[in-house]
Amino acid sequence: MISQSVENFLKHLYELQNGDKWVHTSDLARELKQKPASTTAMIKKLAAPELAFIEHIPYKGIRLLPNGEMIALEVVRHHRLIELYLSKALGVPWDQVHDEAEKLEHVISEDLEQRMADALGNPTIDPHGAPIPGPDLKILKLDSTPLSEIEAGTTVRVVEVYDHNAELLRYLGNIGLYPDAEFTVLEKEEFGNSLVIEINNATHNLGENAIPYVSVAEVKKPA
């Protein structure tokens, strides 16, 4: 039986790894809200050849191995399905679904996973725009551009909002900025650390606390 601690470790590692980047102990520790020494202890355990969940180069970093990635994807599937289910079926606001799913993801059965997926029509995107791994754990690769790279005058469609900070999500939700919504970048400041956007016929200023967490697809380029 895989403990919740291990599931959580592998899930957060998966999310930080973002493909196959090497992940630093301290980054994962921050994500797991624990001291780096605790993370190292877990690393040693999960890198042992009997498990081979991760690969570890001491003082360099860690990376998922196939064994560990399967578990991580299973947990990510649970997490994102639950987020969508809570949002759609029970009306939980999108800034709250993450924390709730964080606890539920470790305790639902495969049968319940299946039932939620069926109830939602086997969805592939969660409330934040992130792809939901399928029952086969295959995951969709979304085509998107960081908002920071968009030129002034462009109209875009929101693809994904990465952060789980409730305050930010509440703000973005209030102005109508969530997956599939469209908006136009009116102005872009010199170093790109501030944008003026028009969304739902209102203009808003986005700063460094928001821009890095939004990815979009271009809908209409400037003339």
Added chain:
Amino acid sequence: MISQSVENFLKHLYELQNGDKWVHTSDLARELKQKPASTTAMIKKLAAPELAFIEHIPYKGIRLLPNGEMIALEVVRHHRLIELYLSKALGVPWDQVHDEAEKLEHVISEDLEQRMADALGNPTIDPHGAPIPGPDLKILKLDSTPLSEIEAGTTVRVVEVYDHNAELLRYLGNIGLYPDAEFTVLEKEEFGNSLVIEINNATHNLGENAIPYVSVAEVKKPA
């Protein structure tokens, strides 16, 4: 923060206690699927005056104190709401809802509890016929009679099925014996350890593995 182990201990104690009976260490240990020595360790912890969750008379037994009963009722509310939600909203069969709820009951937020209750119209009875404590933790006292006490010829309505054994529940469900269903006791054997009943125009034999776990209300007495 109250751990899942403590929540579980208090919930199972509540269920064994059935009012205010004293509960034996070994009975609770069996329920918790652990060794009696482990149960004693937990008893000592929860009976300490700083917590005062339970009352303990060594070698006699234990009983909930108000502090512990509140927590137990909160967990029972979660458990029964979840059972009903899984059954109604996701079609989980009634022989599976218990095991699923056993894990979920410890991790849902008060907000989610509220949303499920609302979605179900603030129900007061779970899929097995057990009363669901309200948001104020008040609990309905059901008026019912053990099936074992019913005389031949009586027609009854099922009030509650106590056991969580999946095989038994599946069998009872298949013949149509679940809360609110009606049936007639056709014959009663000498020592009451076997009954012939008529339900949905079919007759079935109920034995000692089923009779003690069913409670009913009389609908029509024999002529």
Added chain:
DNA sequence: TACTAAATTTAGTCGTGTCTAATTTATTAA
């Protein structure tokens, strides 16, 4: 090239919850 600062790991400790084995207490039958 040597030194310093930051990141990482190691060593040792602790709390929680479980276990087995040994002991104590309560109950029942002689």
Added chain:
DNA sequence: TTAATAAATTAGACACGACTAAATTTAGTA
């Protein structure tokens, strides 16, 4: 009333997952 038996508790160990403090390694700078 006492002896046998069953139940409960105590004592001691262990796995897990966290922590702090100390030592080590790496990387960047003088």
